[in-house]
Amino acid sequence: MSEFLIRNAYVIDPLSGIKGEIMDIAIRNGRIAEEVGSNAEVIDADHCLTLPGGIDSHSHVCGTKVNFGRYMSPEDMRAGRTARKGVMHVTSGYSVPTTFGNSYRYSVMGYTTVLEGAMAPLEARHTHEEFTATPHQDMLANTLFDGNWSIMEAVREKDMKRAAAVVAWTLSAVKGFAIKLTNPGGTEAWGWGEDVHSIQDQVPHFGVTPAEIIQTMIRANELLNLPHSVHLHCNALGVPGNYRTTLDTIDLVPDLNDKRQSLYLTHLQFHSYGGSTWKDISSKSEDIARAVNNKPAVAIDMGQIMFGRTTTMTADGPMEFKLYMLHHNKWSNHDVELETGSGIIPVYYSRKSLVNCVMWAIGIELALLVKDPWRCMLSTDNPNGAPFVKYPEIIALLMSRRFRENEIALLDPRTAHYVPLPAIDRELDWYDIAVMTRAGQAKALGITGIGKGYLAPGAEADIAIYPLKPESLDPSAEYQQVMAGFGKTRYTIKRGRVVARDGDVVVEGANSTIWTRSTVPPGYDLSVDPEFMKKFEQYYTIRMSNYPVQDVYLPRGICIPTEASL
Amino acid sequence: MKIDDVVCPFCGCLCDDLVVEVEGTRVVSVENGCTLANEKFMGDHRLKTPIHREGKGWKETTYDEAIRETAEILCDADRPLLYGWSGTHGEAQSIGIHLAEILGALVDNTSTVCHGPSILAIQEVGHPGCTLGQVKNRADVVIYWGTNPIDAHPRHMSRYTTFADGFFLKEAFRDRKLIVVDVRKSESANIADEFVRIQPGGDYAVLSALRAIVQGKRGIIPPSVAGVSREQLFRVADLLLSAKFGAIFFGLGLTMSRGKSKNIRNAIELTEELNRHTKFIISPMRGHWNVYGSNEVFTWITGYPYAVDFARGIAFYNPGETTSVDVLSRKECDACLVVASDPGAHFPKACAEHLARIPTVQIDPHVNATTHLSRIQIPVAVTGIDAEGTAYRMDGVPIRTRMLFRGTYPSDTAVLEQLYAIVKEIKGP
Numbered sequence: 001m002s003e004f005l006i007r008n009a010y011v012i013d014p015l016s017g018i019k020g021e022i023m024d025i026a027i028r029n030g031r032i033a034e035e036v037g038s039n040a041e042v043i044d045a046d047h048c049l050t051l052p053g054g055i056d057s058h059s060h061v062c063g064t065k066v067n068f069g070r071y072m073s074p075e076d077m078r079a080g081r082t083a084r085k086g087v088m089h090v091t092s093g094y095s096v097p098t099t100f101g102n103s104y105r106y107s108v109m110g111y112t113t114v115l116e117g118a119m120a121p122l123e124a125r126h127t128h129e130e131f132t133a134t135p136h137q138d139m140l141a142n143t144l145f146d147g148n149w150s151i152m153e154a155v156r157e158k159d160m161k162r163a164a165a166v167v168a169w170t171l172s173a174v175k176g177f178a179i180k181l182t183n184p185g186g187t188e189a190w191g192w193g194e195d196v197h198s199i200q201d202q203v204p205h206f207g208v209t210p211a212e213i214i215q216t217m218i219r220a221n222e223l224l225n226l227p228h229s230v231h232l233h234c235n236a237l238g239v240p241g242n243y244r245t246t247l248d249t250i251d252l253v254p255d256l257n258d259k260r261q262s263l264y265l266t267h268l269q270f271h272s273y274g275g276s277t278w279k280d281i282s283s284k285s286e287d288i289a290r291a292v293n294n295k296p297a298v299a300i301d302m303g304q305i306m307f308g309r310t311t312t313m314t315a316d317g318p319m320e321f322k323l324y325m326l327h328h329n330k331w332s333n334h335d336v337e338l339e340t341g342s343g344i345i346p347v348y349y350s351r352k353s354l355v356n357c358v359m360w361a362i363g364i365e366l367a368l369l370v371k372d373p374w375r376c377m378l379s380t381d382n383p384n385g386a387p388f389v390k391y392p393e394i395i396a397l398l399m400s401r402r403f404r405e406n407e408i409a410l411l412d413p414r415t416a417h418y419v420p421l422p423a424i425d426r427e428l429d430w431y432d433i434a435v436m437t438r439a440g441q442a443k444a445l446g447i448t449g450i451g452k453g454y455l456a457p458g459a460e461a462d463i464a465i466y467p468l469k470p471e472s473l474d475p476s477a478e479y480q481q482v483m484a485g486f487g488k489t490r491y492t493i494k495r496g497r498v499v500a501r502d503g504d505v506v507v508e509g510a511n512s513t514i515w516t517r518s519t520v521p522p523g524y525d526l527s528v529d530p531e532f533m534k535k536f537e538q539y540y541t542i543r544m545s546n547y548p549v550q551d552v553y554l555p556r557g558i559c560i561p562t563e564a565s566l
Numbered sequence: 567m568k569i570d571d572v573v574c575p576f577c578g579c580l581c582d583d584l585v586v587e588v589e590g591t592r593v594v595s596v597e598n599g600c601t602l603a604n605e606k607f608m609g610d611h612r613l614k615t616p617i618h619r620e621g622k623g624w625k626e627t628t629y630d631e632a633i634r635e636t637a638e639i640l641c642d643a644d645r646p647l648l649y650g651w652s653g654t655h656g657e658a659q660s661i662g663i664h665l666a667e668i669l670g671a672l673v674d675n676t677s678t679v680c681h682g683p684s685i686l687a688i689q690e691v692g693h694p695g696c697t698l699g700q701v702k703n704r705a706d707v708v709i710y711w712g713t714n715p716i717d718a719h720p721r722h723m724s725r726y727t728t729f730a731d732g733f734f735l736k737e738a739f740r741d742r743k744l745i746v747v748d749v750r751k752s753e754s755a756n757i758a759d760e761f762v763r764i765q766p767g768g769d770y771a772v773l774s775a776l777r778a779i780v781q782g783k784r785g786i787i788p789p790s791v792a793g794v795s796r797e798q799l800f801r802v803a804d805l806l807l808s809a810k811f812g813a814i815f816f817g818l819g820l821t822m823s824r825g826k827s828k829n830i831r832n833a834i835e836l837t838e839e840l841n842r843h844t845k846f847i848i849s850p851m852r853g854h855w856n857v858y859g860s861n862e863v864f865t866w867i868t869g870y871p872y873a874v875d876f877a878r879g880i881a882f883y884n885p886g887e888t889t890s891v892d893v894l895s896r897k898e899c900d901a902c903l904v905v906a907s908d909p910g911a912h913f914p915k916a917c918a919e920h921l922a923r924i925p926t927v928q929i930d931p932h933v934n935a936t937t938h939l940s941r942i943q944i945p946v947a948v949t950g951i952d953a954e955g956t957a958y959r960m961d962g963v964p965i966r967t968r969m970l971f972r973g974t975y976p977s978d979t980a981v982l983e984q985l986y987a988i989v990k991e992i993k994g995p
Contacts, residue, residue: 062866064962070865072688074883077869083879086995090667092869092881101865122697125964129656129956130866138964147731192706192810193845205734330692331838333847334962337699345692539733541699541726543571546582546965 002496003028003040006463009050010470012431013373014439015454016339019431020470022047027461032497034355034457043498047469051434053451053462058301059268060313061102062116062130064123065334065342069096069311070199070515072332072345076311088505095310095346095383097132097245099362103509105153105389107136107500110121110464110489113452115140115445117266117381118182118315120336121148121543122504124174126554128420128513133535135509136492136499138452138558140445142231143176144315144340145217147188150532152206155216161566164220165478165524168235168517168564169532171226173548175557178228178445179221182315183235184213187341199235210235215252218263222256225519225562227446229257229299231264235269237319241285243285246271247291255297260446267303267381268292269363275418277489278326281355283362283419289369292376299444300370301377305356305395307384309348317341338539349386354418357411361419367398368426373435391437392486396437398428422526430470449512461496464489512556518564573967574603574666575950576651578852578960579719579726591973593951600720612931612975613945618712632944633981636903637988639925639941640669643901645877649890649899652676652771653855653906653930655967658978659856662905663874665986668993670876672899674890676853677872683821684850685861685871687781687830694837697961698725703732704845704978707809709745709788710865711833712769712819713851714752722851727813727970728757743805743948747772748819766773767824768792772799773832773953779803814848821850843982855950892931894920902926910935929981946978953977 004027004364011023026036060066070077070093080094080101092100104112114134119141131139140358145151154163167179185203192204199211214232221230234249235260236242246268254343265271275281291300314320314372317333320343324331327347335341349356363385370376378395382388396403406421408415416422428436442453451460468485475482499507526532536544551557572584585597586607593607616632617624627635631667640646648666651659652675659675666673677685701708708727711911715722723729731738746758747769755761764772768791775791778784782804787796806812814837820829833848840846851860861871868874870883873890887893890909893899894917901924909916911934929937929944937943952973958964 067862067866068693070869071685071861071871072692074689074870077881084667090868090876090879090881098869101869121961123957126862126962126964128956129964133660133866191845193699193841270628330690331694332688333690333696335695335696335700335847336839337697337703472618477981538731539699539703541697541702542963542965543582545571550966552718554992 003036004043004496004548005036005040006043006045006050006465008047009045009465010047011050012434013052013454013455014431014435015442016456025050025455025463028070030456030461031451032455032461033455034455037113041263043491045465047471048471051110051466052438052455053274053463053492053494054110055113056379056382056388057110057377057440057441057445057451058117058379059388060384061114061116062099062134063119063127065344066096068332068411069313069344070098070333072330072344073311074463076346086504086506087508095387103136104132104505105376107505108485108488108503109391110492111137112462112492112494113138114388115142115435117142117175118144118309120144120315120408121170121175121176121343122172122336122339124176124475124549125553128549129457130557131513136494136505138512138514140514140530142178142180142526143171143174144180144182146181146184147340150336150535152188152203152208152213155208155212155310156206159500160216161223161524162566163322164223164564165526166223167220167346168520168524169526169543171502171515171518175513175517175549178226178231179240180231181214181215181217182233182340183237185362186235187315190531191339192318192333196235198245199374200554211252213250218253218256223566224564226516226518227449227560228444229261232265233266233314233316237270237316238323240273240275240277240281244286250276250291250295250298253295253297260331261375264298264444265293265298265300267384268300268366268387269303269380271304272362272366276313278355281358281418283358283365285362285369286420287366289366292370299375300361300366301379302367303379303381304385305359306380306390306393307348307349307351307356308361308386309346310383310386311344312384313342313344315340315342319343320345323347329368331436333557337541338535347533349412349564354412354414357415358418361415361421364404365419365421365424368424371400373432374440376436377440377444378436391420392483393415395486396479396483399433399475401425402476403479427476428504436473450514450560461493465491496516510556512558513554513560514560516562518562520564521566569970570599572970573950573957573965574599575607575855575948575967576602577955578858579721579722580855580957580959581721582965586970588970591952593969593970602672602720607951610948612935613943616944617941629735629944629976632942633984634988635944636927637985637992639927640902640903641989641992645899646671646903647890647893647899648673648905649905649909650676650905650907652857652925653862654978655856655949655953655957656859656863657955658982659860660867661979661982661986663864663867665982665989667876669992670879672875672877672888672893673699674874675864675872676857677861678889678891679851679912680818680857681821681850682872683827684830686827686832686885691831691834693834694841694847695849697963700847701813702726702730704734704811705813706735706741706763707743707745707805707812709747709756709814711747711814711816713815713817714748714754715851716753718817719851726874729838739928745802745805751889756922760805762794762802763796764791769820769823769829770825770832772830773836775799777832777836777839779835780807780836780843804841809846810864812840812844812846814846815851816848816853849961856957858962859956859959865964891917900924904928904930904936908934908936910939929965929978933973944981945975946981947973949978955979965979
């Protein structure tokens with residue numbers, strides 16, 4: 001029996017209603033306990049900021065396209081090399097680090113749970129292999145359904161229950177966590193080099209629209225009683241004027257769940273553009289934030305960009321090709337039969353580019369203009385907007401108007417004409433940040449029930465202690481300290497073990513993979529459905545029996561079972 | 567006992583629809599397999615026990631002894647090379663890389679003598695590709711360039727291209743145009759709608775001509791390019807441009823002929839150019855069943871697909887310097903561990919001679935050319951027959967190979983885990 005006592009911690013635990021109190025935290029056998037014995041090992045937190053372990057609800061760290069981002073980019077691998085040290089393996093990479101690189105860097109920043117934003121079901125085994133090699137975070141996989149033929153056929157037949165059955169079979173087969181739609185319909189169109197441009201465009205050959213796919217999937221998700229909502233990457237990402245598509249999408253969302261949002265809109269910065277060309281692109285963050293504020297049934301993450309080099313990677317194949325036509329650097333694409341697509345290109349976000357300056361402002365504006373921090377997660381869509389190691393800098397920008405002013409002074413001077421940021425005074429506080437980096441994510445993902453995102457007795461003992469003393473630190477003025485503090489914990493504790501200290505990982509990891517399995521009535525069991533089996537007989541290039549991810553790939557899997565209401 | 571949906575561990579097609587009949591620890595029949603698959607499953611003549619050299623002859627030894635001796639060889643070496651990996655499952659590859667990490671060794675896979683140049687081209691310009699089902703369901707134009715699938719990947723055409731009916735092509739053989747580009751009229755060329763015969767070494771020029779035509783510059787094309795007439799070039803370009811979905815598959819005829827990585831770069835740039843007009847993809851015809859898996863595993867652990875040198879403590883990659891052939895021809899290595907490949911048969915003579923000079927250990931089920939260069943050989947189970955694990959098809963689709971029966975041989979994973987534990991003990995924390 002292992003016992004720990006963290007004394008004198010300055011605790012913010014939003015889900016438990018603790019907004020900054022000096023208190024002790026007892027840990028027994030990996031969970032938060034009421035109390036521990038006198039032999040417990042003691043950590044003196046010395047009034048430092050103590051939060052539940054960080055949770056990233058949208059990040060690209062494992063799987064086919066992530067690994068191809070590494071494969072095609074030796075220049076990025078060279079940009080972040082560390083040698084073997086203690087229990088730490090060699091790491092490579094800056095924007096797309098190796099799996100151990102991702103895991104160590106997240107751990108040092110206090111992150112203990114990460115959701116991979118896009119897993120193609122056909123290639124799920126790959127994602128799970130990399131999850132095992134990302135040992136310090138519990139991992140979850142958003143599973144792509146945007147171009148899924150069986151789903152689109154169900155949508156065309158207006159058969160929501162069949163759509164739910166397809167999701168249930170697939171999530172269970174590939175050990176996925178939630179439904180992800182990336183440019184719904186667009187990835188199938190890209191199979192012919194085409195795209196859809198609004199939520200009312202028809203998907204070639206399938207006779208459905210993105211709006212119909214989105215609406216059906218939101219309802220199918222609730223029929224399955226899944227912990228998370230549908231997780232949507234809207235159509236028309238990165239296109240000037242796309243805020244209308246985003247507003248149209250938000251309009252579609254019904255309020256179907258009293259515990260969390262009914263739709264999670266990811267990396268909304270990339271979907272909040274006004275103007276009609278790259279020359280007159282402008283921020284529509286105010287319109288978007290207003291729509292979000294007025295619609296409690298949606299939650300978002302920022303998708304902040306930060307200046308410098310990174311690699312973009314998404315299932316949105318057509319978008320990556322458009323981006324390539326702008327950057328002319330190098331381009332990879334990988335369409336996945338019957339399911340989805342993907343693309344990768346490296347980019348450099350520059351302060352000398354007006355477009356990039358506008359994008360930078362929009363992300364921050366969204367975080368400041370959305371009033372409810374529970375519905376706005378901090379993210380960069382790692383690594384699309386920036387590698388996650390930039391989170392501390394984003395936190396500092398949100399907490400300090402002075403820092404923002406200093407940064408704005410470095411931008412293309414025309415920026416102010418296109419964005420409202422200079423006029424926004426709001427500075428977020430420690431509580432807001434705690435919500436936007438862990439508690440909000442736990443609620444939005446629906447994983448509080450398995451003990452994630454809070455520090456009350458019974459919760460998983462995932463804890464981050466930062467060298468920051470909120471009682472005496474003014475984040476508005478001392479933003480440099482805020483940035484440094486969030487970059488390196490004094491202690492990161494995972495399931496009751498100290499895993500990182502002062503910038504070094506100190507133990508071998510033993511993470512879990514969290515997935516969902518919905519039990520459906522016999523009539524909806526697609527493993528014996530002739531029409532569904534025909535997909536494998538005739539169109540897939542892999543046999544149905546070889547498709548499911550075997551249990552051996554999840555050495556410490558945590559299944560969240562649900563009972564479908566079909 | 568008949569086992570369905572068996573995965574074939576021979577080539578990069580990784581066919582997963584074989585039916586294999588097993589009696590005890592013996593395969594007695596194979597259905598759906600090509601001749602290569604049948605030979606792999608049926609013609610299984612294995613080394614019985616570990617062997618090592620004593621004097622001028624071989625002597626049988628135990629697994630414990632052979633593994634201990636291997637660990638000592640590797641720990642004594644200043645510049646060990648761990649080579650091969652493409653013929654085993656991902657879990658074993660992963661241990662191999664971590665072994666290289668603690669040894670400060672070079673670790674390299676067979677890409678170094680096959681699609682290494684393709685990888686270099688991809689690192690310059692990227693790779694527009696897809697899974698093979700996209701081709702099967704959509705492609706109306708397919709090109710095989712510098713590859714002869716009928717001999718080398720016998721079921722590629724029937725499972726994924728020419729003979730494979732798909733969702734949007736109900737009668738593939740009739741509706742799908744086949745173009746074969748090669749320096750000789752291969753078996754595959756015999757069934758092509760268009761056979762383009764190129765003079766040896768002329769691929770780069772022909773690719774450049776096609777790019778020019780696709781860019782609308784027909785006027786600059788000379789009457790003949792590397793033996794290909796202007797008329798045929800126009801005809802081929804028109805076929806490409808009229809495709810709704812085109813797929814280019816290339817083999818070592820393009821990758822390892824004059825121009826090497828630049829040929830591949832040119833082919834990828836042609837594909838990119840075609841995507842401005844229609845939909846096109848390009849893909850290498852990978853050889854070993856899990857060579858792509860070795861690239862994947864290498865990449866997520868080290869950041870690089872092959873040719874990784876841990877001598878500096880960090881992962882260092884510089885093909886031409888850290889590639890096995892270069893390291894061996896410089897006589898730099900002083901010990902080598904070969905796993906699941908046969909460099910004795912595939913490497914240049916000077917490299918094979920160096921392997922024979924230094925202590926070389928082979929982990930492989932069969933006696934092969936490398937056996938004759940080795941000091942020790944440790945036989946293991948064959949993945950896909952009596953061992954299981956992850957493999958990556960040539961298009962990146964991961965499939966778990968099956969264990970058809972439990973035999974008496976340890977798997978690559980088991981042997982490497984034991985080796986790793988001993989090396990770790992010797993090296994200390």
